[in-house]
Amino acid sequence: MTLSRGARALLTACVGLGLAFLYVPLVVVVVNSFNVERTFGWPPKGLTLEWWGKAIDNEGARTALLTSLKAGAGATVIALVLGTLLAFAVQRYQWFGRETVSLLVVLPIALPGIVTGVALKGTVLDVLDPVFGISFGLFTIIAGHATFCLVVVFNNVVARLRRTGGSLEEASMDLGANGVQTFRHVTLPAIRSAVLAGGLLAFGLSFDEIVVTTFTAGPGTQTLPIWIFNNLARPNQAPVVNVVAAVVIVLAVLPVYLSQRLSGGDAAGGGRL
Amino acid sequence: MSVSGPAAESAPSALSAAGRSGRRVRLAGLLAAPLTWLVVVYLGSLALLLVQAFWSVDTFTGKVRHEITTANFEQVLRESVYRTITVRTLGIAVAVTVLCVLIALPMALYMAKVASPRAQRWLVIAVLAPLWASYLVKAYAWRGMLANGGVLEWLRLPTPGFGVAATIIVLTYLWLPYMVLPIYAGLERLPNSLLDASGDLGAPAGRTLRSVVLPMIMPSVIAGTVFTFSLSLGDYIAVNLVGGTTQMLGNAIFVNVGAANNLPFAAALAFVSVGIIVVYLLLVRRSGALREL
């Protein structure tokens, strides 16, 4: 599309402002992690590495990070399996209720987190705990996260399936391969990058989730967002939280970059995140 | 869930019948696990919550009374404060959505149509990366920025202080990437040939944007609005930090789950928000936006 120079300049300015808008608060976070004051007075009256030192020693943060990674991994695996299965069912078959299910899949992510959180908490308290003995803990966190991570994987895989079409699979079957072989050698390679991209995005969603997690975690389990929530209110801990956040921001570029490489031209992974 | 074959059968041969039932078995196999999860676990939990909305709490002991009553819904509808809160929340959600669209459109346009492919990738990463920074930390950072003597004042920018305006700004900030990405995805899928054709037919860039681009990316825009709208509708954390005394629907729900220990009432409030979202989803379903999520 040909745009006038003026229009291009305007767009460039918009992007510049937009990125500034996005990153100024993050810069503030990083600067505050060096702030001498515990309550983040601005501008910082002095800089110190004290909080970085404390953060490295902080066992709570390390445990929380580990829990977050475990929860994210668990939720991603479940979302990958269920999301891919469902994507195949929706994209490759015609059946009654297909549209409704597509709407249903979106619900966990479309409905406010607090509704999902309160609903799931009620289920654990009233059904899972008394009947099955499953109490709040890592499992309930993973279950909660998997529910809304599903749609991310689902959308990615559906988009890819829509693009690749079923003819390749049919050709493979015509050439004599059975279902399993077709899946392994034809289908899987075609959707692999979409699945991986969806998985990475699902992991990201789970990693920063706070609302649903607040309701589904138990007293002993702290994911990183919960740890941040508990500690941001305590003046002595708040600067350490900033350090942790700063580290996460910097490290986050890696999975984001990976997911971009993997989805290739799949248009930013099909949507959200 | 009934399954219909791809074509009406008149005189099926044994082979095709076996093929179809084989397909059905495979379909059932595919659907079993995810549907069990979604329907039993998720919808079941929601149903449980809905049932709770029809119960009440013994005001003295705080225990739930399992007797059906519509008192909660009546209270939500009757007391003006909940109407005020709902309208305010809707207003904020709409404002946030509109702002997000206005900021995201030029950004996405640049990313999709002006930037070089390498720049594109890095721009997408740049827009995605802030999502990994903790929501809470970002909200607290904004609190500091908006405060008296904070970053905004330091930069000689006007600061609205804590309140509804601040809430709108911060929520726009938090959800902006969720709007940029679907629009970018939609724009990227738009073939350049269409735009060139429009130009060849004599339309200036503005006209092309208005008459060709916008209608075609409308589903993507709407997909983005689903997120910003629903995320704003249910938010209670950011508004608590920067909203001053502002109460949103999410706060009312949270307070009743926690403070008031009145889960039935919280459930009734929750279903107000669920109702709004479902209506919105049904409205946008036809536009195909849901496939772009």
Next chain:
Amino acid sequence: MPRQGLLKVASVGAAVALLTAACGNDEPASSSGAGTFTPPKIDALAALGATEGQLNILAWPGYAEDGSTDKAVDWVTPFEKATGCQVNVKTFGTSDEAVQLFRTGQYDTVSASGDASLRLIAAGDVAPVNLDLVPNYADVFDGLKLKPWNSVNKVPYGIPHGRGANLLMYRTDIVKPAPDSWGAVFDQASTYAGKVTAYDSPIYIADAALYLKATKPDLGIKDPYALDDKQFKAAVDLLKAQKANVGEYWSDYLKEIQAFKSGDSVVGTTWQVIVNLAKGEKAPVEAIKPKEGATGWSDTWMVGAKAKNPNCAYKWMDWIVSPETNAAVAEWFGEAPANAKSCEKTADKNHCTTFHAADEAYWTDVYYWNTPIKQCLDGRTGSTCKDYAEWTAAWTEIKG
């Protein structure tokens, strides 16, 4: 009652049946007499057994420090070493959160303020305490023993933790002259419009009632937690008027400290611990107990009726009220200790004097947080008072 409910509800579906099967079948508390009620019958622990190796504590921030806030401030690790009970602490911001969290049954012990304790007792969430199993209880100040918020009909339900008053904090450089009355945040709140702050909990209505007790004696308010229709309406109206001048309501420390430091808030209620921290951050603030008196809190460590680790819970209660630990907590948090012997153990020899630990006269105009119930807490028999559910509904209305 649960059975009738079950019959009605069975028609709604299997899920519901599962639900009702899962909900507790305890007898609800019945109400009787003015200002009191009959709690459900639960037995106190008869004797101490072996410790369970774990303990889940629900506490106000600052009550169960394990060194993560400040390496030098730690009375949890010594406890873990002495008893072998590994401790998990969850903190909460308001009593309401505490009640709701404790109800989930995941915690063994909770530091409940008066506006939480009665609710927990009435609902059967906590068990009476066997005082014989808590040796350090003997040294607790008499002014804290068997009080309306930690006992019912002379049955003790917990171990006193300490006490403090809700003070009026103000910026010394902005609020001049120094205030001496709650009028600074009520009648004169418009002087600092947009910069007044208040505690974000329905229990704050009692602060308004307290002010009205002094300024509008014809309303006849005797106990700020026992408000009939007229008194309640007056308090709510006062708070609605105040809201116009409030910048924000606070429920976590950092919010209030930040706000006072930056000047977004210049006057409002606070706790001593926040004042100490704010001064540590070089914020120019002071705090006083105004002439009308103040609401306050005396927290009680309670043990869950269905606690999974009751022996560890009892060990904790004895530990937290032991002279050394109680002294450490009182100094860290900024409150008067519960144990009389703690006064000799505080690092600051004047701590008990500063906090009026033994000065019962100071506490005569401090109205400890209590749970409003329908039977007026001040003993009136002719009227019904507003209960906490109505306070909560009103609070949402006040905030608008």
